[in-house]
Amino acid sequence: GVRGAGQGGGGGGGGDEFTIRLSHVVTADDPKGKASQKFKEVLEKSTEGRITVEIYPNSELYGDEDEIQAVQSGGVEMIAPASSKLTDIARQLLVLDLPFIVDDTSEVPDLISRDSTVGKGIYTNKDLADNNIKVMGLWDNGLYQITSNKAVRKPDDLRGQRIRITPSDAIQAYWNKWGAKTTPMAFAEVFTALQQGVVDGEFNTYSNIESQRFYEVQKYITISDHGYLTYVLAMNNKFFNSLPDDLQQAVVEAVDEASAYNREIADTVNQEARKVIEEAGTSEIIELSSEDRQAFKDAVVPSIWNQFADDIGQDIIDELLARKS
């Protein structure tokens, strides 16, 4: 229960005990689910029970369509949405949705650390702060793969296919460039939509494809590694400020520990998920040769990157382009 729990909005100091409700949309076994559990364990231990963390996975409490609004108004204290879902509020976050932003997960820590150019733009983002959202950390999931009912080996195979996307202008732009028709849709609806044929395909990390059983209703999975899925661990800013200083410190430390743990397991969880999918044999896994993958890349890089330079900042785009070459 949440009776007698912390004060969700403003006031502060409503007693010594606080409850943090953390709502997310994936299963407890995803990297995000496991990191949430870690956060709960660490924080409850370090605060000796002064803070209780209640985790609500699987869109149980809030889904993609209402969690952002819920964290802003204090309906929940913490959420961990994909970064793209915050891009309507903070355009700068579109940077994380750029296609082929990394080619390998090893490049990630450098890209989004607290002190990197990209990282600073997120941790200290003014638009988010103005909307009562405090960025606590960035959690990794992994690289995107394409799932579909039609074999996808080159960009042209996507022509005319209806692809579910997370609502982000950058993501929509590169899919359209490849020729796909995009439909934004809440995560919890995707399985049913694939099953009922509302959309032909979607893209996700192995762990999400596995935990949401997308592979059961899709014929092909193309290893495209075409983007990186980052979650923004976001907290209601007023709630954070209502915590006593020592508890604020404990929360920050618990987040950091959970983030480190998250980075450690993300790759493993994805590899395990891939094994489950392969063993199920319900979908064929298509490996792309490096030329084939390059064809996807050449169609959208750097054109899409430059298209969003105004939103993201020309300096950041230049730095990213310099890194790549």
Place this chain on the structure above:
Amino acid sequence: MSRFDRALTWIENGIAGVALGGAAIMAIVQVVLRYVFNTIIFWSEEAVIYLVILSTFVGAVIALRHNEHVGVNILAVFLGERGKRVLAALSGLLVALYCGVFGALGWVMITEPAARTVVTPAMKMPLWVVQLALPIGLTLMFLRALEMVYRVVRYGRGFPESEKEEHGEDAR
């Protein structure tokens, strides 16, 4: 009073009917476009959903006017005329309470910062525009709930079991 009632009826029927009819047309067009012209309108599903939600919150008002919301009428079996009347008034008051509170919360909801900053995924409309369906519907329903209580107090019963529509006979 009766002119007010007729105007209200016209508004309720108009919004609910146009919304449902529009949603149906939108959904049909979506299928036809896909199969005949091999194209999609990427915001059509979202439009269908929000039109049906509008039709739901306003249609619920019409259903109240037709005394059609199903409930468990077990106590009424054991009560006399007087008891039934008290029960009907109580029921009307509870409906009014519901609509009053939810309707008011609905108006607050659409004025919150999040309702302005969050936009719908496909149509990119501010949330408050589509969410208006809720406060509008429940405010109209609040008025009808008060009318229901008035009818119970004045005539001894709420809305008649089935009312004739402006056009044609009722299905029951």
Place this chain on the structure above:
Amino acid sequence: MDVSSIALFVLLFLLLLSSVPISIALGLTTLLYIFYYTTLPMTQISDTLFNGINSFPLMAIPFFVLAANLMVHGGISRRLVAAANAVVGSFPGGLGVTAVASCVFFAAISGSSAATVVAVGTLLIPSMIRAGYPREFSTGLIATTGGLGILIPPSVPLIVYGVVTETSIGDLFLAGIVPGLLTGILLIALVVFLAMRRNLGAETLQMSRSERLRALRDAFLGILLPIFVLGGIYGGVFTPTEAAAMAVCYAFLVSMFVYREINFSDLTAIIVRSARMSAMVMFIIANAILFTFVLSLERIPGKIAQFLTDLDLSAWVFLLMVNVLFLIVGVFMDSIGAILILAPILYPIAMKLGVNPVHFGIIIVMNFEIGAITPPLGINLFVASGISRMSALRVARAAIPWACVLLIALGLVTYFPDIALTLVGK
């Protein structure tokens, strides 16, 4: 369970007894609970109420209602009844058999049992009484047989079940066909048996071969519709929601331009009527989802599921329990609210015990066929009592023999899953 959880259910129960609509009772309970026992901002309640029905698969519901209304008022249902009469009218108890066959036909184009009772009952209850059937017999039969409306696809409760448990709505629809036909045949058997014993319906059907063929030809477009809808869903051409929209389109074209029984002014009235009928259902769904929001917040489904899992039941006993539970719940809940609240609790346990998800959905819906004719809350009772001017309680009594048939069919389908799963091919 702690005090607050118990308070939640007690409050809901009391509000239901006070005869407020189910939707309002669910919403008020949630409202009071969130106010007293949680620190959630109150606007979260209206936000969740709004988002409860923010789901494309649910949009099939208003469209199927609209399609059914177009068919009732556009002359399709009358032609279906005539065709049914032409096929089975010469059986002993001819009109009674026609009533069952008509319900089967109409069930295949409407998604609710009340709509089926309205469509068939308004046409056939008066003619049966005129032909010498007792009022009880005709009303009880049609009130019960109308339940097929939610078993034979399309079906609103099956859509709701499919949405909350992420089961294929197409598969659920397919799985409803054989149990629906089986129930229909069992009901026809009882009609024939009772008619011969009590010498009812001695009327002989005076219809020539060519008249019969004409009746069938007239109804051809109506009979084609379910094939078009189901074939479209199962062939992967349409999603259930799109299929429902196409049913609207089809019914509109047929009644407006082929049968020419409705004009534009009828059309507006039909749309408004459909808006209010589907709003009633969707409003229950929105409030039931709000109620389940509190259940999730308090983790009640998990606690109940854990309790049931610890009992270590066999699938056989579990299904028996589920049937008893849903029969009891069906006495005073409507199918939609009950499925939304209970399916998420019971579904995971059923899966653990190896029950097929499609089979499980069919079992639940068959329970609510019976729930629709048990007082105090039985939607078919209300509708049938309106048509035949009998009290709902008298209709309920009249429905008992027919309800026994539904119970037998439920038993068969529960313990012979193949009856439901044979067409699904899994």
